[in-house]
Amino acid sequence: MKMSFRWFGTSDPVKIEYIAQIPGMHGVVSALYDVPVGEVWSTESILALKQRITAANLAFEVVESVPVHEDIKLGLPTRDRYIANYITNIENLARAGVKCICYNFMPIFDWTRTQLDYINPDGSNTLVFRNEELKNPLTEDFHLPGWNESYRKEDLAKLFELYAQRTHEDLWNALEYFLRAVIPAAERCGVVMAIHPDDPPWDIFGIPRIICDETGLDRLLSVVDSPANGLTFCTGSLGCAESNNIEAMIDKYSRMGRIHFMHMRNIRHLGGGSFEETAHFSNYGDLDMVKICAILHKNGYTGYIRPDHGRMIWGESGKPGYGLYDRALGAMYLNGIWETLERTIK
Numbered sequence: 001m002k003m004s005f006r007w008f009g010t011s012d013p014v015k016i017e018y019i020a021q022i023p024g025m026h027g028v029v030s031a032l033y034d035v036p037v038g039e040v041w042s043t044e045s046i047l048a049l050k051q052r053i054t055a056a057n058l059a060f061e062v063v064e065s066v067p068v069h070e071d072i073k074l075g076l077p078t079r080d081r082y083i084a085n086y087i088t089n090i091e092n093l094a095r096a097g098v099k100c101i102c103y104n105f106m107p108i109f110d111w112t113r114t115q116l117d118y119i120n121p122d123g124s125n126t127l128v129f130r131n132e133e134l135k136n137p138l139t140e141d142f143h144l145p146g147w148n149e150s151y152r153k154e155d156l157a158k159l160f161e162l163y164a165q166r167t168h169e170d171l172w173n174a175l176e177y178f179l180r181a182v183i184p185a186a187e188r189c190g191v192v193m194a195i196h197p198d199d200p201p202w203d204i205f206g207i208p209r210i211i212c213d214e215t216g217l218d219r220l221l222s223v224v225d226s227p228a229n230g231l232t233f234c235t236g237s238l239g240c241a242e243s244n245n246i247e248a249m250i251d252k253y254s255r256m257g258r259i260h261f262m263h264m265r266n267i268r269h270l271g272g273g274s275f276e277e278t279a280h281f282s283n284y285g286d287l288d289m290v291k292i293c294a295i296l297h298k299n300g301y302t303g304y305i306r307p308d309h310g311r312m313i314w315g316e317s318g319k320p321g322y323g324l325y326d327r328a329l330g331a332m333y334l335n336g337i338w339e340t341l342e343r344t345i346k
């Protein structure tokens, strides 16, 4: 596996030089954050980002994310222009040495939580999702940092209206249309696409979500049966649904060679669909990181891994879920598990 770390570019309060100081770090996962969704990423900007990363002796092989324009998810006639741009982005990134592109197909909203700084008993803080505290972003003052910041209330209302007329099957049709166009392009370029599951993995605000469970992942992989059509397996996202058997799913999809990128995050179920994000250490959450790593190791996993969201510890402040310290602890914890597996399992 190749240990990686998400970095939000030069505006990230976490310095890339600090990431390079974490032992065993192969590369960073990044993106261009100043290009409007659906537009072309210039080769010049991609190479400037790569230069910044490689100057710190880190690889730039994974992009998270190239976002998918809402017109594609809605299946609007205008989607073809955005799909053409998406293919241009795949080509430009491949030329810059990128090998894996993470994306998601969540309508309107990216990851959703109800509080970003819940104080733990030990004084650290973390992201939590409490079903009863979920507010409607249309009618209440509710916004999260993972969401597209360019939406105004009226844009949101328009999108809500459009999605109100869409079924799960409509969303599937839109995803299939997208995959049939982009996967052959990825194959040509030697890039793998890795869809991130929906977070949390169920419908939210009455809008359909489809990348939520084994049935959905099976369907996704069968649309275009190619290694280029693969997964970002996010343990924390899929793990929010207690009905998902995370270990069995990782075993199945890693044996198929369809997991290209692992997001390692631990969560604790609070009942009724509520959960909190915890330290990566197995004892702190409901996911067994040793078992997960052992399954990947057994199946010869050679893809990318990154510690996903961490808590804020040691007085650090910054982008919720993306501080340096707890994610660095997560990376070293995972490196330790992996080293042990390498040495003891022959």
Ligand SMILES: [Mn+2]
Residues within 6 Å of the ligand: 196, 234, 237, 263, 308
């Ligand atoms: Mn994730």
